[in-house]
Amino acid sequence: MQFSIRRPTLPSTETHPEERLYRRLDVSTWLRHFNPSGQVEEEYKLRKAIFFGGIDPAIRGEVWPFLLRYYSYDSTSEEREALRLQKRTAYQDIQQRRLSMSPEEHSEFWRKVQFTVDKDVVRTDRSNHFFRGENNPNVEIMRRILLNYAVFNPDMGYCQGMSDLVAPLLTEVQDESDTFWCFVGLMENTIFISSPRDEDMERQLMYLRELLRLMLPRFHQHLTFLGEDGLQLLFCHRWILLCFKREFPDAEALRILCTGASVLPPE
Template sequence: MKVAPDKTCMQFSIRRSKLPSSETHPEESMYKRLGVSAWLNHLNELGQVEEEYKLRKAIFFGGIDVSIRGEVWPFLLRYYSHESTSEEREALRLQKRKEYSEIQQKRLSMTPEEHRAFWRNVQFTVDKDVVRTDRNNQFFRGEDNPNVESMRRILLNYAVYNPAVGYSQGMSDLVAPILAEVLDESDTFWCFVGLMQNTIFVSSPRDEDMEKQLLYLRELLRLTHVRFYQHLVSLGEDGLQMLFCHRWLLLCFKREFPEAEALRIWEACWAHYQEADV
């Protein structure tokens, strides 16, 4: 750390650690980022994904080129099945667009009393969050940006679709990157549904789910960083609550890394490589 000459500010120098080869996966450098040609090679003449395991492995190690994220992410988020044909996916999109419209209509058709309760429990927080989510991203930048309104509708409609979860602060941070890549509002909504239902990487806002994730993290620390784990134990209950990492879990490390790296982490987790049940 260096103090500026005029002492009006402090400058921090951050060094990125580089793991020695002995600590990296032996296949770490064998896979390039999944590009257009490699992706097309995984599709047969009907548009079905072939060699799914190899595809997930390639994504886990190499990530996905930005140009095709919008096409590949719906598969990773279980909106599309790998066995589906191009025609079946188009039919699904039409069906899901109709379902999404019905969900929105249900929200818009609330009685005055229902709407007051919804505004108090959901909409008030959503309205505050969306206007400050990813505003540095060109996709959401500027006043009266229609993409911000799309994000707002997705979150409000999700609260109607899944009232047991509703909306909690931080969910806008999960929706925004998906919308910016997938672009279509209805498709993004169903991708977000898949994210909340099918990935172990996102912890829903419920306390029991967060505690389950913290349990996994404590066990990992106990096995891999014994001294740090023992330090947390020595601090008592406060140390083991690990309040410092709650945001990591709720926002999937989105605010702890530059966006490009955070989304790369998301893709690796969504690939579910080397998991028994995918």
């Protein structure tokens, strides 16, 4: 079972004053935000347009590197191309470090990281045409990105659920190195909950309890009546762990991810 986003008709007193001022960001509007040097102008207005209107699927792969801080909004076209080459070399160096592990290091890496990654990637988004079928090369690309990320950030390593976050990035960006660095930006600028017992998870649940108390008081009262188990909100843990990735159809899950990324402040 999956959820779906509904937009009921609300009186103007209950909607944000800018709710209907922005349309979905399309190709022509996106291009108008660039000056002759390739720098994004009116970055705040652009992010608001994405927050309220979303992004045309045709340009998601171009917009996300900005939202996820791979590219800075004030970078020129030439600077971005130079950055891509620099980051591609850095990514190859990370991969070479992984491939050059000693037998002892590789054995430990397999036990702590690779065993779980290998199990997860073959189960991630296989109904999506981008990952469908036996021996699909995109599955192997996703696997490499996750293994290399564990080398890049050994303190985090790999946590179950990361494959669900890499998959939509790879589907849209469709370049291994660029997707890797977009994923790095996502991980560095959002709270990734690595375990349901994590204190960050409890903080998110605390916010959710307060929202329920304010917005759905009768439901909050029902949970309170159920006692401590009710207020644990166990049915919400996966929502937070995977940014609603498995709770909505792909198109709507991507819309949620775009909206969340658009509120990240610029560097």
